[in-house]
Amino acid sequence: MDLHFGDSLPTDEERAAVDALLGPPDSSWEGADRSDADLRWARGGRRARDRRDLLLPGLHAINDRIGWISEGALGHLCRRLTVPPAEAYGVATFYAMFSVRPRPATVLHLCTDLACAAAGASELCAGVAARLGPDSGVQVERGPCLGLCERAPAALAVRAGDPVRTAVAAPATVEEAVRAADAPDSAPEEPPVATAVPQAGREGLVLLGRVGVVDPASLDDYRAHGGYTALRRAFALGPAGVIREVTDSGLVGRGGAAFPTGRKWQATASQPDHPHHLVCNADESEPGTFKDRVLMEGDPYALVEAMTIAGYATGAHQGHLYLRGEYPRALRRLEHAIAQARARGFLGDDVLGRGYAFDIEIRRGAGAYICGEETALFNSIEGYRGEPRSKPPFPVEKGLFGKPTVENNVETLVNVLPILTMGAPAYAAIGTEGSTGPKLYCVSGSVARPGVYELPFGATLGELLRLAGVRDGLRAVLLGGAAGGFVRPDELDIPLTFEGTREAGTTLGSGVVMAFDDSVPLPRLLLRIAEFFREESCGQCVPCRVGTVRQEEALRRITERTGAAAAGDIALLREIGRAMRDASICGLGQTAWNAVESAIDRLGAYT
Incomplete structure (x- = not known):
């Protein structure tokens, strides 16, 4: 594809897809028919440049309507937004769900x-x-x-x-x-969301209590089951009071980093630069993770309410919900929930008549694991390739659009609701001193009842697997997903807390628990993990770009010859793993070796 404005023109259908998103063009500089006035001066360029963040939605509009993105369609979108075609091509080819080559609809x-x-x-x-x-x-x-x-x-x-x-x-x-x-x-409709929650309907659930009980499309049903009680208490406490409650509760991020949420909110709220932004990271792409999807599909109004509270506490008036492109049902339900909340005064210029303005915009991802990293997510929203930024500056100082930004994932935000309704001391009493509150776990693999489970921090891995009905012949358990680590069947007494898994030499991550029995070939599983990281590396830094390729190559050789003949490749893997861990820009490269290392050292994968 030519990387400058060429002679290719968009089809009527492609033009309609772009114009349906952006509105009709104002001048020929933006793709309208030529007129004499346009020959005298350029109109709209500066305004169009301010809409660079609409590049990703524009690519979605074309891809959704046509099935692929042609040179003419990309050129028309670039003219509308005053984006250099070379840059737009780089963005379009970054995401797995887009294609710049013809393909069927x-x-x-x-x-x-x-x-x-x-x-x-x-x-x-x-x-x-x-x-x-x-x-x-x-x-x-x-x-x-x-x-x-x-x-x-x-x-x-x-x-x-x-x-x-x-x-x-x-x-x-x-x-x-x-x-x-x-x-x-x-095609048959998807089963109810409650089928993904084996505990659905049980007493005592804090985060999953409404899933399978409340109609996810009904705002009235949500309110009848305690909805918007937390927001009303937030308005009574004030922004500083909300942050104090969240801090006292001990809530930490549930996406894997475990950073104290109250500290993050306070750091953002105290920044003098405005506007502040709130970003909900709903791009859970870690293999084995699906808890955020279940929350969004089964209790969407809870996320809308939680984002409103977070925005109020941190001084943000705009929330950006970055949603996985592979979640069509979650998209439909969130769009409906946001529209209903806006129509009923729970979003908009005057939320609940309290003089606070807040609204939520959904941005769809397009198939890029790296966009789960917060700064890569910011770049994606802004219309650039989803590559991580160097830190500092940190997002609380300069995040989305260069402004102070607080970013949390879905599970973290939804935890704010019980903190405000039951109070910080009662919430902190759940779990352990170092890991407070309830935690969601995504259990899959060789179990009888896979799904999302809610347990207080401190329950053991064995207790969780017994709830899920672990099968005979358990070979290994992967904690934390592809970026996590394996544990043996004789280590099921590991407490599921951040401090407990650290002491055991593994990680809790985002709550992925994948069980594998003897029927699963472990070398092939490790090779698939290496393939995943090689495919998902953004390629920005050399340690990750080259290291993930070399890791896959070594594992492919090892699967063909185990034992002493593989010793050289195992030594090479360790060297590559250390280099990626020490020198990669972001967590993808830093954790790409974790699962393989744990399988070699704890499971004796190649002995």
Whole structure:
């Protein structure tokens, strides 16, 4: 594709897709028909440059309508936003869900990641490929986790058009996956969200108490079950009082970093530079993670309320919800919840008549694990490649659009509601002194009842697995997902706390717990982890860009020859792993070696 404005013109359909998002162009400088006035001066350039952040939504608009992004469509979008085509091309090719080459209108995404691989993804892919030949009008793409690990193996069909149509098949058979691709509108509806919560309806649940009980589409039902009680108390406490409650509760980030939430909020609120921004990170792309999806699908108003409280406490008037592109049902439910909240006065210029203005905008990701890193997420929203930034400055000082920004994931924000309704002391009494409150765990793999579980911090790994019905022949448990570490079956007494897992030489991460029995070939599993990091590395820094490739190459050689013959490659892996851990810019490269290292040292994977 030519990287400057060429002679290719957008089709009427491509032009309509862009103009439906941005409105009609004002002048020929932005793609309208030429007029004599446009020959005298350029109009709209400065205003268009201020809309650079609409580049990602614009790419989505084209991809959703057409199925791929042509040179003419990209050029038209660049003119509308005054973005250099070379930069827009770099953004469009950064995301797995976009294509700059012609492809059919229907794309069938088949997950080949850890949980699905253990559940027969390779057989599913082979069967679908045999059924859908090259002339089927369906492009089959094998890819990373779709966030449906409790229903593995999973498939997602996307058919471009106006509107775009999606269908999920999970657990997917060959027939169901093909049916979803052939006729997305007639595919069976997804099961209720409560099927992903084995504890649904039980007394005592704090975060999952409304999932399966409340109609996720009904604001009135949400309010009847305690909704917006926390926001009213927040207004009574004031911003400083809310931050004090969150700080006293001991809440730390649930995305893996475990940074104290109250300190982050206070640091943002105290910044003199304005405006402040709030970003909800709903781009959970860690293989094995799906808890945020369950919360958004089953209790969307809770996230809307929690974001409003966070914005009020930190002085933000705009919330940005960055949502995984592979979550179509969560998108529909959140769009409905935000619209209803806005119509009823729970969002907008005067929230609940208290003189506080706050609104939420959803931004869809497009298939990039690295955008779970907060600064890469900011770049993605701003219309740039989702590459991490060097720190400092930290986001609380200069984050989204260069302004003070607080960023939290879905589970962290939803925890704020019980903190305000029950009070910080009562919340802090749940769990342990070092890890307070309830925690959500995503359990998948070789268990009878996979799903999202809520337990207080301090429960052991064995207790959690017994709830999920662990199967006989347990070989290993992966904690924290692909960036986490393996533990042995004789280590199930590890307490599930941040301090407990650290003492055990592993990590809790975001709460991923994947069990694997003897039927799962461990070397192939480790190779898939290495493939995942190689595919998802943004390539910005050399240690990660080169290291993830060399790690995959070494693991591929080792799978072909184990024992003494593999000793050299294992030594090489250790050297590569240390280099990535010490010198990579962000957490992707720093943790890409963790699971492989733990499998070698704790499980004796290649002995």
